[in-house]
Amino acid sequence: MSAPAAPLTMTDTDREVLEIIARSSTAAHREVVRARVLLASADGVGIRTVSGDHGVSAMTVRAWREAFTAEGLTQWGTVKKGRGRKPSIPEDTIAEIVRLTTTETPEAETHWSVRSMAKKVGVSRSTVHRVWSELGLKPHRHDTFKVSNDPNFDAKVIDVVGLYLNPPEKAVVLCMDEKSSIQALDRTQASLPMVPGRAGTMTHDYKRNGTTTLFAALDVLTGKVIGQCLPKHRHEEFLTFLKTVDSQVPKGLQVHLVLDNYATHKHAVIKHWLANHKRFHLHFTPTSSSWLNQVERWFRDLTEKNLRRGIFDSVPDLIDSIEAYIDANNDDPKPYVWTATAESILEKVARARTTLTERAS
Structure with missing residues (x-):
């Protein structure tokens, strides 16, 4: 041989x-x-x-x-x-x-x-x-990427990707984050509808009618989303959302939350609540690695399909629109398929670090 x-x-x-x-x-x-x-x-x-x-x-x-x-x-x-x-x-x-x-x-x-x-x-x-x-060269375009300096980068990647590719039994894996300061924007003039030969129109300027913050948790297995709009994104609102998740996930299941390192998620009040709710397990993504959290992809879809061209007279109008989008998503959920292994991610990041070091020297 x-x-x-x-x-x-x-x-x-x-x-x-x-x-x-x-x-x-x-x-x-x-x-x-x-x-x-x-x-x-x-x-x-x-x-x-x-x-x-x-x-x-x-x-x-x-x-x-x-x-x-x-x-x-x-x-x-x-x-x-x-x-x-x-x-x-x-x-x-x-x-x-x-x-x-x-x-x-x-x-x-x-x-x-x-x-x-x-x-x-x-x-x-x-x-x-x-x-x-x-x-396939496109010099007029660029992708955004930042190499994380998190000292525990490797361990966190292995932990999170392991949840995606090999989720634990009798548990639900939720990717959670906040989309803060979503603006209720109204246009200064009425929009014109699309007609043959001409796209629909919107004014370039707008009126601001307030903001809301969306807390969302994406079930990586089913694609369903638990969402709640709250005024701000302090630890008080995060605690309110944790209680919402607790009420909507069946009691017999463990809850694994993938989320970022925002200080709100590590507040003493949150730690105290978690200590009394043993079925909740928090898994933190590395710093500067939002791409590892699947709910960010769902946020992008929400923005493109609902928010970017939406016209909202008030914050309640905005919240109604977001909730309608969540309901439609959950009526026909489609989970994102995660294929990258932890090894492939770590190899790619290692090459990026080597390249950055070489160019800096």
């Missing part, structure tokens, strides 16, 4: 480019699969496992590994000589566009545009657009 293949060696820049391609929704499917195969190979996954996971033959995996080892990304998107249509963009031009896009920025600007890149490299704008589209 042959020895297993060694992990594929790649630079941080190559990994960043391949991760962009692997997530792309516009790149060719074969290129997305190829990027994912190379990333898995760099993580030490065996050839046969990679082949089965991504639906390609072991021979193809070996060929892609050998090509990457010999050429890196310089030949990406091209075909072998004598086959198919001849590439219209020189290989060194593609490599230079990729290098500039991923490692540099224009003078006095934060990111490249097709115009600035075309001028820099000496090609047409359509050429730049084609290269970016094929490789």
Whole structure:
């Protein structure tokens, strides 16, 4: 039996480019699969496992590994000589566009545009657009992310992700947080309805009619939400919401709450209440890691589908709208599917920390 293949060696820049391609929704499917195969190979996954996971033959995996080892990304998107249509963009031009896009920025600007890149490299704008589209590069966009400095980051990630992937028996796992200062906004003029050929309209300015705070707990298994609107988000309101959760969760179940490190959640009054309600177990996400709490995704949906374009004459009107959204959600709940393992998260964060350290030095 042959020895297993060694992990594929790649630079941080190559990994960043391949991760962009692997997530792309516009790149060719074969290129997305190829990027994912190379990333898995760099993580030490065996050839046969990679082949089965991504639906390609072991021979193809070996060929892609050998090509990457010999050429890196310089030949990406091209075909072998004598086959198919001849590439219209020189290989060194593609490599230079990729290098500039991923490692540099224009003078006095934060990111490249097709115009600035075309001028820099000496090609047409359509050429730049084609290269970016094929490789899934989008310099005009960015994702928000912050590497947590929590000293207990690893332990907290393992704890929370463990609840998602392997929830305890005879228990409910709830992702809980507050969405504070939700504004009851009314427009200064009546909106116009959508008609063929024209979108609906709203005035850019608005009138503020007060605020409310939504306390919400998302059941990760069912997708149902326990929600309550309260005036503020102090420990008094948090205690009120805990009592609401206690009244709505069947008494025979343990309650595991995933929540952030906000001081309100650790107030002495809260600790005293928890000491007398032994079925409640609090699991804190690491600092600067709100993405680990699934209710944040539900808050985003609430904002996009109910709040952003809503028109509210008063706070009670706003609360009625939020409660109607919760009721509709619970009539047809759809849980979010968590797939990331604690190991994959920790590996990604470790790479991010290494990159930040290298760039800071």
